[in-house]
Amino acid sequence: MSEKHQITENAQLPEPTLRRLPWYLAYVSTLRVANVEYVSTTRIAEALSVDPSQIAKDLSFLGIRGKTRIGYLVADLEETLVTFLGFRKRHNAIMAGAGSLGAALIADSGLQRYGLNIVAGIDINPELTGRKISGVEIFRPDAVNDLVRRLDAHIGVIAVPFESAQSVSDLLVAAGVKAIWNFTPSRIRVPEGIVISNTSIYSHLAVMYNRLSALDV
């Protein structure tokens, strides 16, 4: 890294920082919508209940500097965060499993807005293959090698029944994807060098139910 404005997109940031940056982005976008021009770390800290020194440290990874007493220009900070987080790029992905959750994820325009470009789906269900869901065509699983290469897909999103999660992941990795986004509650193993991200929606439900039952609801 040289100078202070270089964005070191390729640096491996600490995961807690990476998880906080989208909160800052969401907040800063709210301010932009409300026509606020500048924002200080103190204000962000108050809004998000995060320690101000933590915010300053997190933002230092972006190579952006605020003005003393005034803070950051909202528009600049938003743009820097969007770019830094990779939301401006298009990341081609294959959706494995076009059932209820898979179809829902394909239909979610939010993912598109955050740079995830689902270019094709695969499913073993012959009633789904050949069909399109929100413009995304669903293929048989044995088409995956061709799809990954032809459509330049780097990410495999897994929303199949949990008992098939590992085998589908193996299929996607063999086809050449570099990252697996696992929406099943299964623990998936991937070879070294492959990125794995778990979004176990149902685990969050378990935590919430437990907390609720402690309230005696």
Place this chain on the structure above:
Amino acid sequence: MSEKHQITENAQLPEPTLRRLPWYLAYVSTLRVANVEYVSTTRIAEALSVDPSQIAKDLSFLGIRGKTRIGYLVADLEETLVTFLGFRKRHNAIMAGAGSLGAALIADSGLQRYGLNIVAGIDINPELTGRKISGVEIFRPDAVNDLVRRLDAHIGVIAVPFESAQSVSDLLVAAGVKAIWNFTPSRIRVPEGIVISNTSIYSHLAVMYNRLSALDV
């Protein structure tokens, strides 16, 4: 419920344990589908890359005991986990925001299978109110007090644009929900005694993109 099979559902479990239990459930269900009768902590440990002593400790919260050298009866362990995790009960919920993500969540039968029963939706968009999505009726936000009471909803699921997340959460809490499940990247503040669970799908994307960029993809 008595003796060693007592399920202390109301205990506040450590969150890491609560997040691991659904992994065990997913694995054990896979074994049941494959007609496996018994499973040992060692086998679960190998399959999930979790320390066996950690698994034994986690499962001890369930008040279930395995047999020496044989392990747990798969069917018993599955049933105990499902019940303990609250997936067998119906938890009534209001979906706030019936746009892309909200509609997707309403349509996801997986949530239903894990006990989340979405009984109504609210949305400010007049084109959506009065309509049904997968059988769930969408109402105007000012109907929320009546909905929460009449439909006995304890959970509010938030999938509105991030700039409205806090005000919608306030509305739901004032109407009487005891838990907020937040799908927006916004940080939401709730009064003490209200359960908050954040599932920031897009934060996971940020982490994945960063890891991918470090691979130079």
